[in-house]
Amino acid sequence: MTRTVLPVRTSPKAPIVLQRPKTGLARPVFTTLPVLVAQCEPVVVQIGEDPLYERYPMRNFPSDLTVKAATGPVLAALETALDERRPDVGSRRALLSKRSADLRARWQGEIDAAGRKDTITLPWLNHCLRAVLEPNAIVVNEYSFRQEWCPLEEPGSLFSVASAGGLGWGFPAALGASLAVRDRMVIAFLGDGAYMLANPTACHWMAEEQKLPVLTIVYNNALYNAVRLATLDMYPASVAAGEDGRRLAELSHGPAFEQVVSAHGGHGERVERPADLPAVLQRAAAAVRAGRQALVNAICTL
Numbered sequence: 552m553t554r555t556v557l558p559v560r561t562s563p564k565a566p567i568v569l570q571r572p573k574t575g576l577a578r579p580v581f582t583t584l585p586v587l588v589a590q591c592e593p594v595v596v597q598i599g600e601d602p603l604y605e606r607y608p609m610r611n612f613p614s615d616l617t618v619k620a621a622t623g624p625v626l627a628a629l630e631t632a633l634d635e636r637r638p639d640v641g642s643r644r645a646l647l648s649k650r651s652a653d654l655r656a657r658w659q660g661e662i663d664a665a666g667r668k669d670t671i672t673l674p675w676l677n678h679c680l681r682a683v684l685e686p687n688a689i690v691v692n693e694y695s696f697r698q699e700w701c702p703l704e705e706p707g708s709l710f711s712v713a714s715a716g717g718l719g720w721g722f723p724a725a726l727g728a729s730l731a732v733r734d735r736m737v738i739a740f741l742g743d744g745a746y747m748l749a750n751p752t753a754c755h756w757m758a759e760e761q762k763l764p765v766l767t768i769v770y771n772n773a774l775y776n777a778v779r780l781a782t783l784d785m786y787p788a789s790v791a792a793g794e795d796g797r798r799l800a801e802l803s804h805g806p807a808f809e810q811v812v813s814a815h816g817g818h819g820e821r822v823e824r825p826a827d828l829p830a831v832l833q834r835a836a837a838a839v840r841a842g843r844q845a846l847v848n849a850i851c852t853l
């Protein structure tokens with residue numbers, strides 16, 4: 552990818568697209584498929600272990616060429632094929648290197664700004680998590696994990712809820728991951744709504760019972776923010792959009808999540824100030840390394 556200067560998107564929801572401009576060689580780009588299809592009528596190549604999504608009753612993404620293969624062998628074969636017809640990539644390298652450097656500088660700026668705020672925000676929570684992650688850690692993400700501020704480099708280290716999944720998937724999925732690979736640190740990174748819908752008492756109980764030292768991080772904005780945003784987007788003038796979209800999405804006065812984990816033999820802490828977060832995460836990670844489950848209830852703003 553680096554030698555041929557192919558831009559890569561890491562989002563699990565962004566399929567691979569081969570774009571063939573009217574002149575020149577095929578130019579692979581990784582982007583959100585519908586956007587690209589609308590823009591440039593590309594040749595669409597679907598590559599994956601199950602590129603037809605055979606068990607799905609309905610899927611309507613276009614495909615001009617469908618290749619059933621794992622990512623590693625495909626990239627190796629692509630590399631060999633591109634070697635034979637290597638285009639001049641100098642100008643593209645310069646353009647994309649600049650864009651990449653700008654992007655990284657922007658993400659760093661967001662971290663710096665977040666660290667100076669009075670309340671915890673998503674960039675700061677993700678950035679602070681990075682400091683306690685073990686190199687082979689597994690992150691199970693139910694909405695709030697962001698690679699911009701906490702990049703992962705090991706294959707098979709990030710799991711996210713599928714489009715067909717329901718809220719509450721993350722915590723039990725993390726328990727399953729921990730059961731499967733007991734020697735790796737497993738993080739369940741959850742919204743407060745996702746945590747509540749996972750049936751947390753049952754999950755913590757099983758974590759204790761099966762000795763699964765999962766670290767749960769709750770991005771607690773006291774809100775179903777996804778619901779709020781969808782409501783404001785679709786029905787801005789509706790009754791449900793009242794109180795800035797919070798009328799049916801408010802989760803304030805929720806329980807003290809850190810006490811739920813304590814009730815099951817785990818280590819729990821609530822944290823509100825950005826400056827306190829690094830030490831709180833260090834203590835939670837230490838508990839996990841000692842074999843106990845832990846939970847950090849991070850009180851956040853949007």
Ligand SMILES: Cc1ncc(C[n+]2csc(CCOP(=O)(O)OP(=O)(O)O)c2C)c(N)n1
Binds near residue numbers: 716774
């Ligand atoms: C079983 C189920 N019920 C409802 C939904 C709709 N839903 C999608 S996201 C969401 C809110 C998530 O809230 P939270 O985890 O707190 O994350 P936030 O949006 O606040 O970041 C809801 C209710 C769903 N996906 N699945």
Ligand SMILES: [Mg+2]
Binds near residue numbers: 742743771773774
């Ligand atoms: Mg929330």
